Amino acid sequence: MTTTSTGPATLTATDLSLRFGGTRALDGVSLRLTRGVTGLLGPNGAGKTTLLRVLATAVPPDGGAFTALGHDPGTASGRLALRRTLGYLPQTPGFHPDFTAFEFVDYVAILKELTDRGARLREVRRVLEAVDLSEVRGTRIKRLSGGMRQRVALAAALVGEPGFLVLDEPTVGLDPEQRMRFRELIAQAGEGRTVLLSTHQTEDVAMLCHRVVVLAEGRVRFEGTPADLTARAAGRVWSSTERDPNALAGWRTGTGTFRNIGDPPTGAELLEPTLEDGYLLTLDGESAEVTA
Numbered sequence: 602m603t604t605t606s607t608g609p610a611t612l613t614a615t616d617l618s619l620r621f622g623g624t625r626a627l628d629g630v631s632l633r634l635t636r637g638v639t640g641l642l643g644p645n646g647a648g649k650t651t652l653l654r655v656l657a658t659a660v661p662p663d664g665g666a667f668t669a670l671g672h673d674p675g676t677a678s679g680r681l682a683l684r685r686t687l688g689y690l691p692q693t694p695g696f697h698p699d700f701t702a703f704e705f706v707d708y709v710a711i712l713k714e715l716t717d718r719g720a721r722l723r724e725v726r727r728v729l730e731a732v733d734l735s736e737v738r739g740t741r742i743k744r745l746s747g748g749m750r751q752r753v754a755l756a757a758a759l760v761g762e763p764g765f766l767v768l769d770e771p772t773v774g775l776d777p778e779q780r781m782r783f784r785e786l787i788a789q790a791g792e793g794r795t796v797l798l799s800t801h802q803t804e805d806v807a808m809l810c811h812r813v814v815v816l817a818e819g820r821v822r823f824e825g826t827p828a829d830l831t832a833r834a835a836g837r838v839w840s841s842t843e844r845d846p847n848a849l850a851g852w853r854t855g856t857g858t859f860r861n862i863g864d865p866p867t868g869a870e871l872l873e874p875t876l877e878d879g880y881l882l883t884l885d886g887e888s889a890e891v892t893a
């Protein structure tokens with residue numbers, strides 16, 4: 602399922618910063634995106650949503666600049682051009698619960714300036730079909746399950762074939778089967794498009810992203826391939842029968858042994874690293890949340 606497309610930069614951001622009072626939500630973020638799905642990982646409060654909102658032109662940065670798909674949102678015309686090719690799935694999509702799935706997506710299509718009624722209705726049907734919601738398109742959103750609502754939000758983001766898709770934790774709250782289905786949809790969306798996907802699920806990144814950015818305290822801690830992030834943990838994951846006090850983090854696994862990350866003692870039984878291990882080590886264990 603992993604998207605492999607690379608190539609020239611479609612988005613380049615330089616030194617983006619944004620403060621909320623005394624909080625530096627973004628503190629000099631520079632990054633480069635290409636076509637395909639890039640994962641954005643980071644602990645709570647790292648600045649992921651803020652970065653996505655800036656890149657989706659929902660809020661201007663205090664400092665720094667970016668261009669996306671050749672458009673400069675620092676100018677009024679560039680901002681408009683970028684918005685016309687943008688699909689944004691925010692963390693809390695603002696549904697009107699009494700709208701049906703069709704009415705909501707149609708409403709978004711109108712906002713996206715699809716003014717020809719026939720073409721617009723065809724496009725709404727197309728995106729609802731793409732996310733497998735054709736059968737419930739006449740159902741009110743308040744009666745849909747959480748997973749279906751997420752798919753309505755994705756359909757709305759896909760209206761008008763955007764070249765740049767910004768997805769803020771789209772798989773949160775989904776059961777494993779729905780999450781798998783959603784990953785397939787995002788992988789399809791990533792073919793030929795630039796997709797930035799914020800998530801807390803390291804498996805989302807391992808299974809579907811060709812690049813990954815790790816953000817912490819408003820700064821980029823890592824930018825590269827999922828394989829590079831995993832490789833950071835090579836030789837730094839080991840098993841033990843008791844909790845190892847020298848480990849940066851350690852947790853008891855289902856088999857009763859401990860999985861530790863950090864600097865292993867001599868003779869330790871090394872384990873195959875995962876992307877999550879590489880991610881936790883990148884955060885240096887400081888703000889990593891490890892749930893066994």
Ligand SMILES: Nc1ncnc2c1ncn2[C@@H]1O[C@H](COP(=O)(O)OP(=O)(O)OP(=O)(O)O)[C@@H](O)[C@H]1O
Nearest residue numbers: 621624625626643644645646647648649650651652
């Ligand atoms: N509108 C706001 N007003 C004040 N502070 C804000 C605002 N939005 C974000 N922040 C602060 O900026 C920092 C980054 O928040 P942000 O929501 O971008 O993090 P996040 O990585 O998306 O977190 P999470 O994983 O919990 O969604 C946090 O300290 C947050 O409290």
